[in-house]
Amino acid sequence: MINQSSKKVRRGGNFGERYLDAIQKNQSFLCVGLDPIPELIPAGVDVKEFLRTIIEVTKDLVCCYKPNIAFFEQFGRDGWDILFSTISTIPEEIPVLLDAKRGDIGHTANAYARAVFDELQVDAVTLNPYLGFDSLEPFFSREDRYSFVLCRTSNQSAVDLQDLQIGEIKLYEKVAELAQSWNKFGNVGLVVGATYPEEAQKVRDICPDQLLLLPGVGAQEGDLELAVQSAVKSDGGGILVNASRGILYAQPYNNGCAVGGWAEATRLAASELRNQINKAL
C-alpha cells in the first residue's frame, strides 16, 4: 500500500554521526532552514531550482539543512514532490532535519514517524511535547534518527504556556527535565530560541549532553554571541544555529541584481554567519 518508488530518495539515519562529520568538515555550526516563500523567491526562478541553488552554494558551509514542511504543504499536492526533490538534492554527508513539530497519540504517532523517517527519509525531526511521552516514543525508538523536542521557542507568545510556573520551575524547564529522562538512546535534543539566552543557559544546565537547536538568530551579532555561549556544551559543541530567511533571501529579489546575484548574496550571508558563530565560541 505504501508507495515503494518513493523510498529511494535518501538513506536516512545516523544523524549524530553525520552532524559530527559535517561540523568537522565544514567547520560550521550553521543550520540553514529551507523555507520556500513564493513572494521572496527571485522572479522567474522555479522553487525547486531556487532551493537546489541555495543548497549548491552553501553545502560546504553548513552542519545541517532544516526544511520546514509547512512551507512545502502550502503548495498543496505539489508540496511533497518539491520536498522530496529538495531532500534528494542535499549531499548524503549533510544531515537533514525536518521541522514538522509533530506529536499525536498512539497509532497516529506511528504513522507520522513512518511518514518522516521512512517516506521522506530524513535524519531528524522536531516534535511538540504537549501530548507527553507516548506521543513521542515512536520517534525516539528510532535509534539511528534524532528528535528535537520544542522547549522554549523564539516567538513572543512562547510565554503563554512555556513560562508558566510549575512549583519552583517553569514549564519549559520541566520539558527540559522530561527530555533529559527521554534521552535513553542519546537521540533526543531540544529547541531553544536564540532570542532567549538566559533560558538557553537553563536548558543547557538541565541537559548537559543533548543537542540544542537554536532558531531565531537575528541581525545583532551581540545577541548571537550570547545565545551561542549560553547554549554550547562544555566541550565546545552540541549546538545547531539555524537561520532561514536571513540566508535564503539575503539579497532582496526586487533591487535589480543580476541573475546569480541572489545566490552570491546567500553564500556570503551563510559564510559570514558561520564565521560569527565560530568567533563567538
Added chain:
Amino acid sequence: MINQSSKKVRRGGNFGERYLDAIQKNQSFLCVGLDPIPELIPAGVDVKEFLRTIIEVTKDLVCCYKPNIAFFEQFGRDGWDILFSTISTIPEEIPVLLDAKRGDIGHTANAYARAVFDELQVDAVTLNPYLGFDSLEPFFSREDRYSFVLCRTSNQSAVDLQDLQIGEIKLYEKVAELAQSWNKFGNVGLVVGATYPEEAQKVRDICPDQLLLLPGVGAQEGDLELAVQSAVKSDGGGILVNASRGILYAQPYNNGCAVGGWAEATRLAASELRNQINKAL
C-alpha cells in the same frame, strides 16, 4: 506559485453552520475519523475506494468527518492526492475537520493555515497550543473556519504536561481559559478525551459556549454516557463525539465476510454509536 488547479476540491468554510445543519438533519453528534490503516483495510480494496465507501454508507449518520493527516502522509507522495480525493468525496453539507495538530511560529503558521484552509479547503482543524497565541492566530483569524485546540488528550501520557499544577489549576485548565479568551470570533473549540469525563466537565465549566471534540470513545457504553453528559452544553449540544477505528474497521477484514460485509458492519456500528450518544443526552 501556488497550484491553482488544486483549489477546486471543495468550498471550505462556515463550519459552525454546517455543523448545526448536519446535527439537525442527521440527528447525530457522531464524528467519523477517516484514518486509513493499510493493515486493516479489507484485502484487495484500494484505499481511496475504501474511504469513499465508508463515506457513502455513513453520510446520513454523522455531523462531521475528521481525516487525520498523519494516516495520509504515511503514503508519501501519494498521501495528499488520496486526502484531496477523500475530501472531495464528502458531501458539501457535512463539515470536514482536519486532524493535523498544527502549531508553529509567525510566517510558518501562516503557511500551515494556507495549506489546510486554502489548499485542502477543510472547514476546521485541530491545533497544538504549546507555542501560544501568535502561533494559532493565523488560524483563528479565519472567521469562517473553526479551530479545535488540544486541551486534555485521551492518551496515557497526557498527564506528563497537561496535568501539571499551575497554582490552583492544572495546565489543561489554563489552556481552556486561554482558549476561552481566544474565542473572539466564536470559532475556537477544544479537544478533550472522552476517556476523562471529570476533566471534560471542568473544561465545559470554563468554556460554556465552545464546541468540544471528544475523541477516544471506547467500547463501554457507560463511559460514553458519562463523557457525553460531562461535555454537553446546557442547551443539549456543542459536542462532536469522534470514533475512528471502531467504525472504519467494525468488521475484521480477515474473518471471511463477503465483499460488502465490512461496509454493512461500518454502517451498523455508526448507527448504533449515533443512537447511543443520543440516548445519553
